[in-house]
Amino acid sequence: MIRLNAMLAAVLVLCALGLVTSQHRARKLFIDVERAQGKSRQLEVHWNQLQLEQGALATSSLIDSKARKGLAMQPAPPQRTLYLVTEPLAEQTAMVPAR
C-alpha cells in the first residue's frame, strides 16, 4: 500500500512537472507565433512601401520626361517603324504533330 502510494505520488509529481514544462513551451511557441505574425505584418507594410516607391519612380510622366530631356530620345513615328507581318497561327498549327 505504501509502495503504491509512493509510486502514485511520484507519477503525480512527474505529471505536474510535465504540465509546467509544456505550459512553458506553449507560451514560448505562442510568443514565437506572435513575433512571426508581427514580422509578417511588418513585411507587408514594407512590401506596400516598396510597391509605392516603385510606382512613384516608374510613373509614365517621370519616364517620359527623363527619356525626352535626360536621354534626348524621341518617339518612333510609324514612318520609321518596320512592321513585320507574320502568321503565327499558321505556323503553330503546322508545328502541332498529327495524332
Add this chain to the structure above:
Amino acid sequence: MSRGLPFASNPLLQVRLPAFRSRLVMLLVACAFLALAARAVYLQVLSNEFLQRQGEVRYGRTLELPASRGKLLDRNGVVLAASLPARAIWAYPEDFKPTPSQLTELARLLQMPERAITKLVANQEKTFVYLKRQVEASVAAQIEELGIAGVHQRKEYKRYYPEADALAHVVGFTNVEDTGQEGMELSRDSVLAGKPGSRRVIRDGRGRTIESLGMLSEPHDGRDLYLSIDSKIQYHAFSALRDAIAEHKAKAGAVVVLDVRSGEVLALANLPTYDPNSRGQLSGAQLRNRVITDTFEPGSTLKPFTTLVALESGKFTPQSMIETAPGRMTIGKHTISDVHAYGALTVEQVLQKSSNVGTAKMALTMPPQKMWEMYSAVGFGQAPDIGFPGAVAGRLRPYKKWRPIEQATMSYGHGISVSLLQLARAYTLFARDGDIVPLSMMRTNEPAQGVPVVSARTNKAVRNMLEMAASASGTAPLAQVPGYRVAGKTGTAHKQEGGRYVNKYISSFVGFAPVSDPRLVVAVMIDEPSAGKHYGGLVAAPVFSRIVGDALRTLRVSPDAPLTGQMIPAGAVREGMR
C-alpha cells in the same frame, strides 16, 4: 556532577501542570485553523468571481488588431493608391515642457515653426491637442527618441497616390481618418475600408503576450481593387490634353477612353486637376470630374444618331439627296444656318460636311418619338450606371413637348445636354455592331454583353460616313492617325450663359479606331479654347489623333492602314534596316 541521571527522570517532567492549559492551547490552534478555513471559503467560493476579474485586469489586455485599407491598382497591377502606417503626434499641454533645444528639434522634424507649436499648447485647459497628423513613421521614430515629456503618438494611416495629378479624378482621395472623400475612394469605400478587430491576451511581467484568451472581433483587411484604368494610356491622354489646353489657352478639358469590347474605361482625364498627395486649397473647378459630372450641349457629335434614325426609318439611304442651299433654313421665327453654304448633298455628305440644315431637314421628316427613342436607347437623359459618385443624367426633354424648331436643333446637338461619358458610351454603338455596352470602372477583362439598338447594316453605313468625316475631305482630317483607320465626328457648340448663347465654345471630338476592328472609343472635350481656333476639327481632333495613336501602340494593335505614301526620310530607312 552525577553521571547516572537518566533523561526520563528530568525533574522538570515531574512538575504537574493543570490539564486546562493544554486544552486551551488546543482550542486556540483549532480556532486559528477554523479562521483559515473560513477565509479560504470566503476567497475561493464567495468572492471567487471578483478576484478572478481583478486578476485578469492585471494580466489581461485587450489588443486592438489593426486592419489596413485596400489598395487601388490599375488593370496591370500598378499601384494607384496605397496606405502606409503613419503617426499622429499629440501632446498634453499641461505636461509639455521641452527644453529649448528639444523644441527646436521637434519643430524641425514636424516642419512647423516653433511659435506654431507653442501656440498650440498654450491653452492649458485642453487635455489633448494634435501637433501634427499623418507624420511619416521614420520621422515619428526620431521624435520618440527626443523623449519630450507630454508628447505622445497614435497609430494611423496615410494614403499615397503615386500617379498624382494625372489620375486624381478617378482615384479621388481619403481624409485623415482614412475614409474616402472623392472618386473611387468614396464610391468603393465600403469595400476598401478595413474593419479593425480586437482580442484578449495575457501578458507576462515583461509585457510579452503569452497567451490568447480569444478573439473579441475578427479584423478584416480592406480588399484591393483593380480599376479598369490603364495607367499608360491614362498618361498619354492626360499629357495630350494638357498640351492642347496650353496651346489653345482653354479654360478646361476632359478626355475619356473606352475599350470597345469590354466597356471598360481605360483612361479618364480632366483639367484643371490637383495633386491628391498635397491638397492645400482645392477649388471646385479642380475637383470637378468633367467627364462624368458636367453636361454640355454636344453639338454636331450628335448628328450621327439623327442619321441613324433617318436610315432606320427607310426614308433615306446613304445616297439620298438633300438640298441644303442656301445654307439657311427658317422654322417659325428662328433661322438655322450652316457655316458654309453647300448645294445638294447626299446623306453621306451631310454628315461628312456636318451640315446643320441637311441634318435638320432629315430630322423634320421623322416623328419626334423616333428621335427620342434613339437618344434614350443610347443612354442620353439617364445617368450611366458606372459606380462613380455624381454621375449626371443630362437633359433630354420628353418628345411630346418638342416644338419643330427644337426638334431641328436637337438633331444637331443643341437643346439637349449630355456628359462626355454618355457621349463616348453612345459611340460604342458605331464601334460595335449596332449594340451598346454598359460601362465599367473595374477591370473585367471579358467581353461585355451589348444591348442591340440598330441593325448592323445601318450601323455600318453610318460607320463608313464617320470614317469619311475624319478623312481629308471631312471636317476632321487632323484626327487621322498614321497606320490606323479612324472614324469620328467633330462638335463645336456655343456655350450658354444665363440662357443666351455667347461667343464661347466647347470643341469636341468623339471617334473610334481602328475602323477595321474597333478597339477604342476616345472622346475629347475642350472648354473655351481662346487662342483663335475653336472648331472641333482644329482643337479637339488633333488631341484625339495623338491619344489614339499612342494608345493603340501601347495596346500593340497592329496597323490596319497602309503606311505607303508617307514621307520616309532616307536616313531613317537605313537606320531601320541595319
